[in-house]
Amino acid sequence: MDNEEDLESLGEKLYDRVSLNHADMAPKLTGMLLELPGAVISQMLQDEALLSKALEKALAALHHDTSKSPSQEDDVDSVSLDSLGEQLYELINLYDTGYTQKITGMLLEQEKKVVHQLLSDPVLLEEKVNMALKTLQGASCTQGQGETDVSDISDQDEVEVIGEKLFALVQEIEPVHCADITGMLLEMDLGKLHQILSDRTMLVFAVQRAKSARENALNQAQPDTH
Known part of the structure; x- marks a missing residue:
């Protein structure tokens, strides 16, 4: 990986910032945040509010994983799609694509189990966001000049x-x-x-x-x- 050195440097800086308020969980939280794109990580290091928001999401995800019993694994359908949409919106918003609302809507059209997987798998989420972004950008480029569309x-x-x-x-x-x-x-x-x-x-x-x-x-x- 060409950017391995940069990622390691970002990881060290991120760890120092995270450990200030979450010393016990700093390694785990830092690892989760490092799944985000390098540009987003750099932005978090400069924006305290963005870092705090990302940490809140990571802590919530950790709490959800540790408090969930095996029987709840089959209870995916009982979770509100609206609640999933809000969580997904917040995560996608971190990518700063300019298409947050549209991409959230596109990903929410999938089955609930897939949406749950996106919320817990940053790598898969990034892949889906990039695919949706390409689709939206492609649609924008092929639109006729005389017609105005939301996208x-x-x-x-x-x-x-x-x-x-x-x-x-x-x-x-x-x-x-x-x-x-x-x-x-x-x-x-x-x-x-x-x-x-x-x-x-x-x-x-x-x-x-x-x-x-x-x-x-x-x-x-x-x-x-x-």
């Missing part, structure tokens, strides 16, 4: 900002399914998104419609047990 690269920064604002607002109205509903609302065109961000009544109405559509879809997908 258009010229609007992508704006969409990302809107997605973050929208997520926070939707969370206040419908905290249980905010990730799913935000993803559904982001399918609207930019003009409509700006409208619902500036008009609380329109936003509440849009959230209720999305919630109803989500529930109808789930009911239709529910297998008949009788």
